[in-house]
Amino acid sequence: MGAPVVLRIRRANEGNSNAWAELQAHDVQTGLTEDTDYLLSVGRPNARVFVDDVELRRDGSSLFSWRPSFYAGTVVAEVVVPHEEISRYLLDVSPSPSKTGQTEFDAMVADIRDFDQTLLIGTSSATMAFGQEGCTGRYENDILLARLRAYGPSFLDSVETIGRSPHRSLSADIKVLPLSRVRRLHHTSLQDRRLAAIATGRILGSESMDSFQVNSRTSTPTFDTPANRSLFALLLRFRAAVSSVREKVQELKLGAPPDEQRFRVERRLWDLDCLAQRIRQLLFTPLFREITCGETSAAGLTQIAAQPAYSRAYRLGSRALVTALEGDNGSDQLHVPPSWGIYEMWCYLCVAQCVTTLTRVTPIEVAPKAVSAERALRFGLDEKGWLEVLFQATFPALKAPMTRIGWSLSRERRPDIVLVHYGPNGPRALVFDAKWRSGRQNVLDAMESAHIYHDALRIDGAPPAPCLLLLPGQSSVPELEQDAYTYVHGVGAISSVRVEGTGRSRISEVLKAWLTSV
Template sequence: MITVRRRGSEAHEEWIAVAAGEVVTGFHEDTHYEIRPEPTTLRVFVDDVELLAASGWFQWCPRFYAGQVRVDVLDASGAQSTYCLTISPTAKKADDDKFAEIIEAIRTFDQTLLGGVSAATLAFGNTGRAGIHADHVLLARLRLYGHEFLGAVAALARSPHQKLSADRQMLPLARARRLHPTALREHKLSTLLSGTSLAVDQLDTIQVHAWTSTPTVDTPANRVLLGLLKRFRATLTALRERVAALRLGDSQDEQGTRLHRRIALLDHLESRVTQLIQHHPFNAVKAGAAGSSGLTQIAAQPAYNRAYRLGCAAMASRVEGDQSLDQLHVSPSWGIYETWCFLQVVACFEQLLGIKLTPSRSKVVNAQLAFHVPLSSGHLMEVLFQAKFPAADPHTDRLGWSISRERVPDILIVVYNDTTCRSLILDAKWRSGRANVLEAMESAHIYHDSLRLRRGSATERPSHCILLLPGASDVESLGELDFIHTHGVGAIAEFLPHGAGVAFLSDLFKKWLSPLHS
């Protein structure tokens, strides 16, 4: 068991008890906690990151992520216990119900957009397609199913599937039960069958070709399982190379803090699978595909069927599906919020225009996601997510560029025709509090000053650069329309499902599009 409480709050906070395997709620991001294992524990890991101990308690602060977090506790003998804590967003930003609506909206559109590298996990299925964090998904599934798969194979290896092999060999006549057709060519046997007498003591000298049967484990089912074990080992080897080289796609510093635990996991799995391959029954199985007959045999035997399903699940990197089976890593809460804001903007334009926006490839700048729609005015509108404005001079063949370094605003709305181009920037900020909001306004000023779009002979800056904030307004002037129109920057608060900020942004879009029809 472990107990957890907020740090520095001895007089106000009680210890929360967490049993092994239990999922406990009530924890929040960006909050400092103390973890006290019972009995005395040598080491505590949160998502493979070892915690520091002070006076027997371990210090932990979940940063900006929300979901289930795995806590591994190792005692003096090396035995491990696992606990699950559910982290919620800070109440000033979004309550659990609002954040659940954000998650569900992204799931409905494309679950792969939820995938990420934070310590938090959410439930996913294993059909569909892989996301951009396939290696992290693979690592998580190897941890979830790898040991169970190898354990299932080891159990069935103690009583493996067998068949009787039919072989032809020379046997004394007295031992032969079923003669091979070529046995009739034997002269002594022909003499016996023709009725010619033979001495009794000569019967034992007659050798004939006969069918014999012996048990063998070289069956289609075992061949399929051997192939699965070899593929499992190859998957471990390839992933270990990428883990050791810190090539999983996120911060190398973050990967470095998790490196030892990840390598130890993969090495242990590789050692176990190698032992299985080298011992009975798989060392007596011929390599090679067994075809549909092997899968048919596996489907007919519950132990083999279970092992096969676990092996396939351990190597799956797909993250879609109606059945939520696996806890997989997701983006930080601010990344999830950015994605939802983009989907909300697309939905807002679809409602205003009465037409669906179509996925496309942008002509303006590269982007992670791009949608477009032709307007009745003859203009084309594009809505882009994570639009990359390259650092370039005005001679670039793209419509957009940055006069300083590369810039990547969260959401770009651009309307253009052959001669004109207008744009609006929205930047989602998972922030709350006056000081944090004012600090976040820096990005609005940078985008407004540095980004350029060209059409024909005209070069334009974004007309507005506006922050989208989940919480209540702490700097009300930033959200006033007069302020936004006067300065070209501002912030919209309460931009959450059913929040006042959604209606405010819709009204702003109406006013922004109105000059196109004048």
């Protein structure tokens, strides 16, 4: 084993030696920002560096380049050196200050947690703290992969510790033994005429006493106890989960796009194969080879609760298999959406809150009607019909399915937020598309999506109007935010859509005008 690996990191544009920050294994480096280039150094020529399972590109003989783009949260970095233990570090990445401050970003996350924590599960490099209560969210296999890797090694360590001094009990059996080895006779032995002859003092003749065998009670130490059976059942479930997730990883069937998964396959398979190898070795130990079956029973769980080593192993193994995510446990880190994905969700909540305030109607969550969507809220408007607010709606290419009224004139489109009003004159739609962008040129480029949605989407044959961008930064293209511009062209933008921004009131104005128009 070599000396501990020290990870050094600095901004790529800061060349002086004092700019390097040094991290020991398991340290947390704060002060990093998305959309910024960094250099990493580990001082080992044969080292490989991974960030969120993606191997970093070498920049020279000992430096590695890294750019955290569009996410904020804790990112896991690993340094792999042959024949040495893997060193892990935590990199805390903040959102770009040009878009929104860290405090406001944290407030967005808190709002989403209050509404529905399952919306925070995603596939970016960043992670946040979750719990293990409540419902399973999206990306169930991604959650299971993260927890197998987080808790699996500790679970197997605990099982190996138990294997060195396992729980055992004495099994009571009835065996046929020579009379000289008998300590306690079984009642059926009294039926033997020879035993009766010995008891009455009669001689058995030439028959040897050593050849005289009778039924006797015996006790034998065994590992086949309720506690070990329950632990065995948990280990088998753990093995099945590792095998299932390994197949999903290899076939690129997790939540992220296949191209992103492909970069991560090697590192993920390595971890899963290490777990599988350790499981195979454990199953061939004397402890588990003697167990007749794996079953979880009340007696087994009672015995486990009474023994600290078993209780710890069972707790870790259970954590590794849970895909629920309600709560806030700092040791339970799961992947989240990129920062723009969190912004999209928060904008959806913001729009829903604006509609609630305007209509004074409490929405109910329903299955989407106009088009398929990840989330749908319905507002009843009495004689004005009803309103559907959709998140991540999917408009299929060329034609609508039989039960839907929305489609795209070109390829499939997925606007972030769609409002569909079912009124006396038929359905009509409005689109909001959240963009984690700032600066004049970036905003003008982002307007492309508003034009595409206005031209390509159809609800009951009519295009949505207006189609507006929601932007976190201050106004950089004032023309796009004028009512006259939106009225004439059907597209536009709303700036400062953030927790403490003025965009919320502007959204309310647009919605009020749209809901009251014919």
